[in-house]
Amino acid sequence: MYLCQTMKKEDLFKRLVSHCKEYGYIFQSSEIYDGLSAVYDYGPYGVELKNNIKQYWWKAMVQMHENIVGLDAAIFMHPTVWKASGHVDAFSDPLIDNKDSKKRYRADVLVEDYLAKIEKKIDKEVEKARKRFDDFDEEMFKKTNGRVLQNQEKYDTINKRLVEVMTNEDMEGFKTLIEDLKIACPESGSRNWTDVRQFNLMFSTQFGALATGENTVYLRPETAQGIFVNFLNVQKSTRQKLPFGIAQIGKAFRNEIVARQFIFRMREFEQMEMQFFVSPGEEMKWYHYWKEFRLKWHKTLFPATKLRFHDHEKLAHYANAAADVEFQFPFGFKELEGIHSRTDFDLKSHQEHSGRKLQYFDSEKKEHYVPYVVETSIGVDRMFLAILSHALQEEEVPDAKGGTATRVVMKIPAVLAPIKVAILPLVGKSGLPEKAREIFADLKWICECQYDEKDSIGRRYRRQDAIGTPFCVTVDFETLEDNAVTLRDRDTLEQVRLPISELAGKISEKLNFSNLWKEEAAVEA
Ligand code: GAP
Numbered sequence: 001m002y003l004c005q006t007m008k009k010e011d012l013f014k015r016l017v018s019h020c021k022e023y024g025y026i027f028q029s030s031e032i033y034d035g036l037s038a039v040y041d042y043g044p045y046g047v048e049l050k051n052n053i054k055q056y057w058w059k060a061m062v063q064m065h066e067n068i069v070g071l072d073a074a075i076f077m078h079p080t081v082w083k084a085s086g087h088v089d090a091f092s093d094p095l096i097d098n099k100d101s102k103k104r105y106r107a108d109v110l111v112e113d114y115l116a117k118i119e120k121k122i123d124k125e126v127e128k129a130r131k132r133f134d135d136f137d138e139e140m141f142k143k144t145n146g147r148v149l150q151n152q153e154k155y156d157t158i159n160k161r162l163v164e165v166m167t168n169e170d171m172e173g174f175k176t177l178i179e180d181l182k183i184a185c186p187e188s189g190s191r192n193w194t195d196v197r198q199f200n201l202m203f204s205t206q207f208g209a210l211a212t213g214e215n216t217v218y219l220r221p222e223t224a225q226g227i228f229v230n231f232l233n234v235q236k237s238t239r240q241k242l243p244f245g246i247a248q249i250g251k252a253f254r255n256e257i258v259a260r261q262f263i264f265r266m267r268e269f270e271q272m273e274m275q276f277f278v279s280p281g282e283e284m285k286w287y288h289y290w291k292e293f294r295l296k297w298h299k300t301l302f303p304a305t306k307l308r309f310h311d312h313e314k315l316a317h318y319a320n321a322a323a324d325v326e327f328q329f330p331f332g333f334k335e336l337e338g339i340h341s342r343t344d345f346d347l348k349s350h351q352e353h354s355g356r357k358l359q360y361f362d363s364e365k366k367e368h369y370v371p372y373v374v375e376t377s378i379g380v381d382r383m384f385l386a387i388l389s390h391a392l393q394e395e396e397v398p399d400a401k402g403g404t405a406t407r408v409v410m411k412i413p414a415v416l417a418p419i420k421v422a423i424l425p426l427v428g429k430s431g432l433p434e435k436a437r438e439i440f441a442d443l444k445w446i447c448e449c450q451y452d453e454k455d456s457i458g459r460r461y462r463r464q465d466a467i468g469t470p471f472c473v474t475v476d477f478e479t480l481e482d483n484a485v486t487l488r489d490r491d492t493l494e495q496v497r498l499p500i501s502e503l504a505g506k507i508s509e510k511l512n513f514s515n516l517w518k519e520e521a522a523v524e525a
Contacts, residue, residue, distance in 0.1 A: 012147075012330045012389070013262075013330040013331060013389075015392070016388060016392055017264075018332065019263055019304065019388075019392060019408070019410075020046070020262075020388065022042045023045060023466055023467055024043035024045045024046065025042070025043055025045050025046040025049070025388070026040050026041070026042055026043060026046050026262075026263065027041045027042075027043055028040060028041070029041050030109060030452075037259055038256060038260075038265065038266050038267040039260030039267055039268050040262075040266065040268065040381075041261055042159075045418040045419070045467055045468075045475065046384075046418075048382055048416070048418030048419070048448060049384060049387070049388075049412065049416060049418045050270075050380060050381075051289055051463055052415070052416040052417075052418070053380055053383050053384060053387070053416060054249050054270075054272065054380060055514060056415065056416060056516075057249070057272045057297075057352050057378070057383075058070070058247070058249065058272075059513055060297050061245070061247045061272075061274050061376075062247050062327045065085055065245065065279065067240065067241075067243065067244040068244065068245035068246070068247055068274065068276075069238050069240070069244070069245075069246060070236060070246070070247050070248065071226065071227055071230060071234060071246050071247070071248045072248065072249075072250065073226025073229075073230060073248060073250070073444060074222070074226070075219060075220050075250070075251060076207070076217050076219075076220075077217070077218075077220060077225060077226065077229070078217075079216060079217055079218065079226050080314075080353050080354070081229060081350070082202065082218050082221075082225070083353060084346075084350050084352070084354075085225050085228075085318075085346060085349065085350075086317050086318065086345075086347040086349070087202055087218075087221055088202075090317050091201055091202060091221060092200045092201060092506035093106050093108070093198070093199055093201060093256075093257055094106065094107040094108055094171060094172075094174055094196045094197070094198060094199075094200040094250075095107065095196070095197060095198075095199045095257045096110070096175070096178065096193050096194060096195075096196045096197075097108055097149055097193070097194040098185035098187065098188055098190060098193060098194075099190075099192040099193070099194060100185065100188040100190040100192050101185050101187035101188035101190070103185060103188070104257055104258075105185075105257070105258060106194045106257050106258045107174050107175075107178060108162065108166060108174075109258055110178060110183050111158065111162050111177060111178065111181065111183070112162075113185055114158065114181055114446075115155055115158060115159060115162075116332060118151050118154055118155045118158075119155065121147075121151065121261040122142075122148050122151050122155075124182050125128050125145060125148050126138060126141060126142065126148070126149075129141050129145070129169065130313070140197060156293045158177075158181065158323045161173075162177065162394070163313050165177060166314050166377075166403060167179060167314050169198070170197040170199070171195065171197060172195075172196075172371060174195045174196040175193065175195055177189070178196075179191070179193070179194060179323070188351055195378045199255075199257055200255075201221060201254045201255050201256065201257075202217065202219070202221050202253075202254070202255065203219040203253050203254075203255050203267075204216050204217065204218050204219075205217060205218075205219065207514065209217055209409075212316070219252075219253035220251075220253065221252055221253060221254050222251055222252050222271060222273070222377070223248050223249070223250045223251075223252055223271045223273045224273050224275060224346070224375060224377065225346070226248060226250070227246045227273070227492070228275065228346045228347060228350055228358075228373075229350055229354075230246070231246070231275075231277065231306070232358055234246050235277075235360065237441065241363075242278055242360060242362070242465065243276060243277060243278040243279070243280050243282070243286060244276070244277055244455075245274050245275060245276040245277065246274065246275050246277075247272075247273070247274040248272075248273055248274075248385045249270065249271070249272045249273075249375070249380070250270065250271065251268060251269070251270050251271075251281045252268075252269055252271045253267065253268050253269075254267060254269075254272070256269060261329075261331060263381040263382070263384065263385050264329065264331075264334065264382060264385055266381055269379055269380070269381045269382075270379065270380035270381060271377060271378070271379055271380065272377075272378050272379075272380055272383075273375065273376065273377045274375065274376045274377075274380075275342075275374075275375050276290065276373065276374045276375070276376075277360070277371040277372070277373055278371060278372050278373070278374060279362065279371065279372070280344065280370075280371070281361055281372075282370040283320070283321075283343070283373075283374055284321065286374045287321050287339065287341040287374050290339050290374050290376050291309065291323055292376075294325055294337060294339060294376050295307065295309070295325060298327070298336070298337075298437050300515070300516040300517055301387065301390075301416075302327065302386070303411055305328075306328040307325060307326070307327060307328075308325075308326050308333060308449070309323050309324070309326070310323060310325045310326050310333075310335070312324070312397055316340065317345070318340070318342045318343065318345040318346060318487065319340045319341055319342055319343070319345075320340065320341050320343050321340070321341040322340045322341065323338075323339050323492065324336070324337065324338050324339075325337040325338075325339070325378075329374075329385065329386065329389055330389050335381075335382075336378065336379075336382055336383065336386055337376065337377065337378035337379075337383075338375075338376075338377045338378075339374070339377075340375045340377070341372070341373075341374050341375075342372075342373040342374070342375050343372055343373070344370040344371065344372050344373070346373065347370045347373070348370050348372065351370065358370060387412060387413075387416065388410065388412075390411075391410045391411045391412045391468060392408070392409075392410055393408070393409050393410075394395050394406060394407070394408050394409075395407060395409065395412055397493060398493075400458060403437045407462055407465055408465065408466050409465040409468075409490065409491075410465070410466065410467065410468030411468070411490070411491055412468040412470075413516065414470035414471075414511060415511050415512070415513050415515065415516060416476035416508055417468050417469060417470050418448065418467065418468065418469075419448050419449065419450045419467060419468075419469045420448050420469070420470060420507065420511060421443055421447060421448075421449045421450075421469070421470075421471045421472070421473055421507060422449070422450045422452055422460070422464045422471070422472045422473070423436050423437075423439050423440045423443065423450070423451050423452075423472075423473045423475070424451075424452055424453070424454050424457060424460050424461075424472055424473065424474050424475065425474075425475045425477065426454040426457055426474060426475065426476040426481050427453075428454070430477070431480055431498060432475050432476070432477070432479070432480070435475050435479055435480060436451060436453070436473075436475040437451065439473060439475065439485070439500060439503065442503075442504060443503065443504060443507065444472075446504055446507060447507065447508075447511055448506055448509075450464075450469070452464075452479050457474065460472075461488065461507060464490070465490060468490075469490060470489070470490045470491070470510070471487060471488065471489065471490065471507060471510070472487075472488040472490075473485050473486070473487055473488075473503065474486040474488065479500075482499075483499060483500050483501070484497050484498060484499050484500065485497070485500055485503065487497065487503070487506065
């Protein structure tokens with residue numbers, strides 16, 4: 001049973017945050033100094049899961065595509081990079097302050113929250129009707145129900161105004177929209193707002209000893225630009241032909257105005273980005289390819305019902321098409337990944353600002369041109385949150401006395417789990433620890449293992465369930481006689497007896513990354 005089915009969504013989220021701390025996944029940065037807002041540290045299990053997510057992405061993007069190669073560019077870049085990319089002039093969010101609470105908000109988020117409430121009303125009507133009718137036709141109901149239609153119209157009108165003020169950067173219009181909707185400050189409840197103004201999200205610092213304006217450098221707000229400025233270096237050194245891609249994983253920094261919802265929106269975070277360079281005119285074909293490929297990747301980890309596309313109406317300054325893969329977080333469907341058709345904007349702009357040619361020679365067409373780019377961009381931390389919020393579950397399981405007990409379990413896909421195998425001697429004496437340590441010494445070459453002999457076996461199983469360990473190997477007195485152990489499966493609770501000699505093979509088979517793709521393919525078939 002998923003936690004979200006048994007408890008309110010807000011409670012699930014609170015539970016997740018405290019679970020992450022209690023079990024060594026995530027800690028608030030500088031906690032002993034009361035923390036630093038929207039900055040987090042990953043604990044012993046967190047860092048393992050994060051590394052596994054990155055590895056899974058890298059395998060799917062680089063290892064599985066012969067025409068995609070990797071890169072690790074520096075965080076610091078020449079300041080003109082950010083002028084050329086448009087970030088100095090246009091990477092800002094509209095902010096507004098409430099004069100009574102002195103709280104600062106993103107104006108677009110205030111309106112989006114308002115829209116989410118309307119969406120919730122529509123969902124409620126649908127759910128009510130679903131319970132009433134046996135063969136319920138959701139699409140028909142939405143097209144014909146008066147209350148739904150009224151709310152949908154209200155939603156569309158407000159959304160259109162939001163897109164307009166955002167596209168036209170109409171800060172006055174933004175304030176009027178907030179006033180017209182009578183949006184109050186969630187903290188003070190008042191509607192005493194300042195004007196809306198733009199706020200640049202880049203962090204800057206000084207390079208070298210002199211603190212003059214000329215020495216200002218930025219902490220990169222996206223990893224993509226490191227790929228663009230290296231486009232020709234990579235193409236020439238690896239003799240790539242279009243279409244080809246460059247993938248990179250690395251830190252990015254944004255001075256977010258509203259940094260909230262735990263690791264969903266952070267000021268320091270990590271991105272996994274891939275820029276796919278194509279011939280002009282081919283970008284839409286590849287845009288659709290990457291949308292579908294990325295959705296398939298997510299479907300290897302989540303049920304399809306928790307995923308959806310959101311096609312953008314308001315496009316960023318560099319894009320001619322864009323979509324988000326949204327995931328159903330405990331606080332609703334939100335962006336998990338962006339897929340953007342970035343045209344030739346970035347390469348052309350770097351060409352102009354640097355005075356260097358960033359062109360590809362097409363040997364078939366016998367011409368030079370600036371390629372177009374399709375980008376896939378996902379936050380590691382956001383993916384981490386998606387995985388944990390789907391994995392954390394509470395369920396009834398049989399207890400030792402024939403009754404039932406409640407267990408908290410993290411059903412993280414086995415290949416991503418921080419610890420893959422716990423090796424547990426039934427008791428901490430009589431030769432069992434020695435035998436268990438022998439097994440540990442063998443299995444540690446294959447995957448991340450943990451040895452534990454403290455507490456009763458039941459408590460140790462519960463602890464491994466809470467960490468998300470998919471397999472427990474129990475060494476008991478019979479093991480000393482027959483060289484066999486019990487292998488316990490976290491999800492099914494099934495326990496099988498098998499010879500120690502078969503353990504490594506069995507576990508390796510279960511931890512093969514390709515299983516995820518095969519399972520997804522089976523669901524589709
Ligand atoms: N290069 C394109 C780009 O950066 P974006 O939509 O601004 O596009 C891409 O960001 C992804 O990075 C998002 O879908 C999200 O997963 C992640 N991301 C963006 N801002 C973030 C933040 N403040 N905290 C955590 N993740 C963030």
